[in-house]
Amino acid sequence: MINEASQPVILAVDRNRRNLELLTQVLTQQGYQVLTKISLEEVEETLNTPTTIKLALVDISGFDASVWSLCQRLREQGIPFLVISPRQQAAVQQASIANGALGLLGKPLIMREFLQLIQNLLKGSE
Template sequence: MSDKPLILTVDRNRRNLELLKNFLIKQGYEVISASNLDELDRVLSESNNINLVLLDVSGFDQNIWIRCEQLKNQAIPFLIISAKSKYITAIESESLARGASSILVKPLVIKQLLNLIRSLLRD
């Protein structure tokens, strides 16, 4: 087992998922990914050592909020990532109500993302 923090990345867009995964690996993190709710459920049931989840809610249906509740109940910190839209205020409110540590709006600011990751992994 690695002593590197394990980050789960969740995004329906496989290209974005791969870019984020490669970036995080270069930063020294261990990364697993899920691109749909079934994969997310499988990873959460099989992995008991996830340190942080980066969850892009774009393109998911309302069931994504149930998964956020599960993360909260399992005490796994998570960041919500979302595209900027006319619904961003509602997404931010829902994210925080469901236990998100923070919300990042795309396009991501790398320095902000890294600072949040480091902060959450220290807690």
């Protein structure tokens, strides 16, 4: 049995509960602990409590421009994060990088590649 304390914690932010459920299922099967949040307020509360978040996944769908202040807050706290978006637009990519994202992932996610990326990013942050 995996010790939960040793599992890397991933913060998943998405307005769509079903997407969060699927993401959580995939990540927990890989041995990660997932904190799911559907609102920027919930994320803010999480960031104000002591938690060792190793990586954040921020799906910007359904959020307004205030999602970028969340991204800046993650960067300020030293939490690496990826932005997930339904569109691979240059403006979204530029905003993601400008606000500290490690990269932009387009939907639909290709799970094998996605999980490999997560594993590589977490390995690099150890």
